[in-house]
Amino acid sequence: MAFLKKTIEKLSAGLSRTRQMFIGSLKSLLSGRKLDEKLLDDLEEMLIQADMGVASAMKIRGDLQQAFTDKRIEAGDQAIDFLKEEIKRYWPESDRSVHFASAGPTVILVAGINGCGKTTSVAKLAWRFKTEGKKVCLAAADTFRAAAVQQLTIWAERIGVDIISGSGSDPGAVVFDACDAAVARKADILLVDTAGRLHTQDNLMRELTKIRDVVSRKIPGAPHEVLLVLDATTGQNAINQARVFSEAIDVTGIFLAKLDGTAKGGIVVAIRNEVDLPVKFIGIGETYEDVEPFDPEQFVEALFA
Amino acid sequence: MFESLTEKFSDVFRKMSGRGRITEQNVRDSMRDVRTALLEADVNFKVVTQFCEDVTQKAVGAEVIKSLHPGQLMVKIVQDELTALMGPVDSRIYYVSPPPTIILMAGLQGAGKTTTCGKLAKLLVKQGKHPVVVACDLQRPAAVEQLAIVAEQVGIPSFRVEGSGNPVSVARKSIAWAGKNERDVVIIDTAGRLHIDEEMMRQVQDISSSVNPHQIYLVVDAMTGQDAVNSAREFNERLELDGVILTKFDSDARGGAALSVKAVTGKPIKFIGVGEKLSDLEEFHPDRMAGRILGMGDIVSLVEKAQGEFDAEQAAAMQEKMAKGKFTLTDFLGQMKQMQKLGSMKQILKMIPGMGGQLDAMQMDGDEMRHMEAIILSMTPSEREDPGVIEASRRRRIAKGAGQESQDVSGLIKSFTQAAGMMKQMAGMGTRDRMKMAQNMGQMGMAGGFPGKVKQRSKRLTAKQRANRKKKKRRR
Ligand SMILES: Nc1nc2c(ncn2[C@@H]2O[C@H](COP(=O)(O)OP(=O)(O)O)[C@@H](O)[C@H]2O)c(=O)[nH]1
Ligand SMILES: [Mg+2]
Numbered sequence: 001m002a003f004l005k006k007t008i009e010k011l012s013a014g015l016s017r018t019r020q021m022f023i024g025s026l027k028s029l030l031s032g033r034k035l036d037e038k039l040l041d042d043l044e045e046m047l048i049q050a051d052m053g054v055a056s057a058m059k060i061r062g063d064l065q066q067a068f069t070d071k072r073i074e075a076g077d078q079a080i081d082f083l084k085e086e087i088k089r090y091w092p093e094s095d096r097s098v099h100f101a102s103a104g105p106t107v108i109l110v111a112g113i114n115g116c117g118k119t120t121s122v123a124k125l126a127w128r129f130k131t132e133g134k135k136v137c138l139a140a141a142d143t144f145r146a147a148a149v150q151q152l153t154i155w156a157e158r159i160g161v162d163i164i165s166g167s168g169s170d171p172g173a174v175v176f177d178a179c180d181a182a183v184a185r186k187a188d189i190l191l192v193d194t195a196g197r198l199h200t201q202d203n204l205m206r207e208l209t210k211i212r213d214v215v216s217r218k219i220p221g222a223p224h225e226v227l228l229v230l231d232a233t234t235g236q237n238a239i240n241q242a243r244v245f246s247e248a249i250d251v252t253g254i255f256l257a258k259l260d261g262t263a264k265g266g267i268v269v270a271i272r273n274e275v276d277l278p279v280k281f282i283g284i285g286e287t288y289e290d291v292e293p294f295d296p297e298q299f300v301e302a303l304f305a
Numbered sequence: 306m307f308e309s310l311t312e313k314f315s316d317v318f319r320k321m322s323g324r325g326r327i328t329e330q331n332v333r334d335s336m337r338d339v340r341t342a343l344l345e346a347d348v349n350f351k352v353v354t355q356f357c358e359d360v361t362q363k364a365v366g367a368e369v370i371k372s373l374h375p376g377q378l379m380v381k382i383v384q385d386e387l388t389a390l391m392g393p394v395d396s397r398i399y400y401v402s403p404p405p406t407i408i409l410m411a412g413l414q415g416a417g418k419t420t421t422c423g424k425l426a427k428l429l430v431k432q433g434k435h436p437v438v439v440a441c442d443l444q445r446p447a448a449v450e451q452l453a454i455v456a457e458q459v460g461i462p463s464f465r466v467e468g469s470g471n472p473v474s475v476a477r478k479s480i481a482w483a484g485k486n487e488r489d490v491v492i493i494d495t496a497g498r499l500h501i502d503e504e505m506m507r508q509v510q511d512i513s514s515s516v517n518p519h520q521i522y523l524v525v526d527a528m529t530g531q532d533a534v535n536s537a538r539e540f541n542e543r544l545e546l547d548g549v550i551l552t553k554f555d556s557d558a559r560g561g562a563a564l565s566v567k568a569v570t571g572k573p574i575k576f577i578g579v580g581e582k583l584s585d586l587e588e589f590h591p592d593r594m595a596g597r598i599l600g601m602g603d604i605v606s607l608v609e610k611a612q613g614e615f616d617a618e619q620a621a622a623m624q625e626k627m628a629k630g631k632f633t634l635t636d637f638l639g640q641m642k643q644m645q646k647l648g649s650m651k652q653i654l655k656m657i658p659g660m661g662g663q664l665d666a667m668q669m670d671g672d673e674m675r676h677m678e679a680i681i682l683s684m685t686p687s688e689r690e691d692p693g694v695i696e697a698s699r700r701r702r703i704a705k706g707a708g709q710e711s712q713d714v715s716g717l718i719k720s721f722t723q724a725a726g727m728m729k730q731m732a733g734m735g736t737r738d739r740m741k742m743a744q745n746m747g748q749m750g751m752a753g754g755f756p757g758k759v760k761q762r763s764k765r766l767t768a769k770q771r772a773n774r775k776k777k778k779r780r781r
Binding site for chain 2: 113116144153154155199201233234240267286
């Protein structure tokens with residue numbers, strides 16, 4: 001529960017002024033109330049304010065109503081447990097775990113739009129794997145943004161892992177070299193940081209596919225994980241992002257960054273519904289230690305906190 | 306979305322008995338769809354609720370003008386209200402004398418502050434100013450270097466204090482430095498921070514009170530969801546913002562954050578970032594934004610983007626041709642090629658109202674362009690000048706020469722004729738009218754100026770079907 005504790009600490013530090021309490025707790029919303037239209041409306045509002053989107057909120061509303069009609073639940077208080085169970089089921093244990101290579105380096109490709117938190121998330125993963133005793137290499141394949149390579153280099157130094165960067169502007173070349181280096185140095189994990197790009201920039205999306213193809217050609221079975229980093233404050237556009245990035249590089253999971261703010265990140269529910277992607281990690285701060293594996297239970301608690 | 310909104314409005318009003326005044330129930334029924342559209346565009350829930358209530362009040366009792374379809378009237382009311390909420394526009398930057406004018410940039414992590422500092426500086430340079438950017442993001446690794454590189458690209462100095470960990474003192478020193486080095490505008494970049502991070506919020510307040518900026522801008526990611534109001538409100542209370550800059554507008558985000566932020570802060574949206582280049586900073590247009598939030602695309606931006614890519618002389622010549630209705634297939638081909646420079650066809654079409662949902666029905670890709678070119682090149686010069694002369698046998702000949710079907714030829718000519726007509730009208734219009742025109746095009750399901758080949762219906766229709774379709778068209 002480290003994440004929850006931390007989040008609550010951070011929240012309460014900032015929430016000294018009560019006017020910031022913009023969403024009442026689910027408990028106070030539901031307890032002692034009859035399940036009627038008004039209550040369902042309130043619930044829908046809460047879900048939409050968590051960025052879950054109209055469709056997903058309506059789906060959950062419908063499920064709750066059905067459960068009530070079927071007499072599986074009778075009052076507002078039971079609805080809390082029902083909802084938690086319901087939403088938790090979106091992310092079964094099986095698809096949250098990281099898929100490792102059976103031999104040779106496990107390659108993890110990290111992508112996302114500009115500023116969503118890719119580089120920081122790469123640093124976080126590097127630190128996590130390193131503390132698990134794995135040998136980690138970073139590939140600085142953001143050759144576009146000013147000082148992006150320096151940024152990742154500073155992280156590599158702080159954490160104490162290898163970094164492979166090139167001097168040119170071709171991310172494919174960097175990844176090519178990084179794959180060689182990872183194999184030669186017998187690294188367990190190769191984390192590839194890429195330049196931010198909007199999913200509407202077709203040429204940049206093709207570039208990303210090329211990067212992925214370089215990886216696959218160099219190391220059979222790679223990339224073993226393709227993580228899409230999503231800023232937790234993102235709204236409904238994240239669904240398009242998830243869809244288009246998946247088409248380009250077969251995303252295997254989401255790294256949900258910046259969950260330490262007041263945004264609930266409910267968009268991952270919609271993404272599960274519409275693009276069927278699991279969430280694997282969450283980012284909860286700006287240091288490399290601020291990372292946790294995604295835990296649906298905690299997520300749902302926080303969603304309704 | 307726009308068509309479906311109009312469609313749904315129309316459905317609701319079709320049920321009205323006769324034409325008269327819009328009743329409260331009519332409006333409430335139709336507002337559900339507006340509500341959904343706004344929520345899907347990420348307008349904040351509470352803002353949406355208030356907005357729908359206001360529009361309902363406005364619309365109830367409004368006269369349904371005979372010539373106008375009530376559905377359209379509702380869309381217009383909704384759009385006007387949205388526009389009013391996001392306006393008025395104020396893209397001016399207020400300079401002080403004596404200089405320097407101090408501008409402070411703030412926002413959440415990853416919103417795009419550093420790049421926006423560069424873009425703003427570039428804009429100021431264009432206006433004849435001599436800005437300096439100041440590196441007060443001492444938090445994120447290599448942020449100082451990033452700003453330095455950006456400044457170099459703009460051709461202006463960046464101010465940094467080597468080894469300093471204190472942004473307040475860096476900011477203070479930069480003002481003195483600017484005075485000595487004849488810099489008339491100081492743009493201060495700050496670290497991204499969460500609005501609930503008490504320590505960091507206090508830090509930005511300290512920076513602010515130590516230099517007393519003349520303008521404070523909040524940089525907001527256009528893709529932000531429901532939480533936009535919470536962060537914007539907090540920043541505004543701590544810093545007394547002067548304006549907002551929205552970033553990442555070149556995405557397909559509908560950008561409801563614009564409305565939400567305006568609603569809670571009341572501060573004008575100054576600029577929007579529309580690309581990764583440092584020149585990609587534009588003025589904000591609430592009317593276009595309203596269209597975008599409702600899912601109507603943004604044809605005016607498209608037209609302007611296209612105009613930016615044409616060289617001025619060519620554009621002027623084109624303008625005149627259009628106005629005189631002397632726009633030929635040769636010009637058309639040339640224009641389509643110009644358009645291709647702007648990005649893939651699909652991307653362009655996405656920006657056109659009414660096209661969003663129809664993309665699948667359109668086959669417009671690189672091949673399509675080649676086919677179109679082949680068809681036009683198979684025509685004789687006189688046919689290109691006046692496609693009116695092309696009857697069935699010529700059509701077959703052209704199709705054969707181009708390796709296409711005869712119906713492809715007629716499809717192309719039809720598109721061209723519509724385009725030419727639209728262009729003739731558009732040529733003499735101001736932005737506002739062009740926007741209106743664009744909407745009409747959206748409703749016609751045809752992207753006037755920039756035709757693509759809509760899949761031809763192969764089925765021959767019965768007289769009754771034809772009549773029905775006509776009726777439907779009229780109703781739209
Ligand atoms: N509060 C918070 N900030 C984050 C988190 N992850 C990244 N950031 C910040 O977001 C900004 C952009 O991050 P960066 O990794 O450079 O994004 P990139 O452009 O996608 O590589 C930086 O200021 C990071 O410190 C997170 O989990 N929480
Ligand atoms: Mg990066």
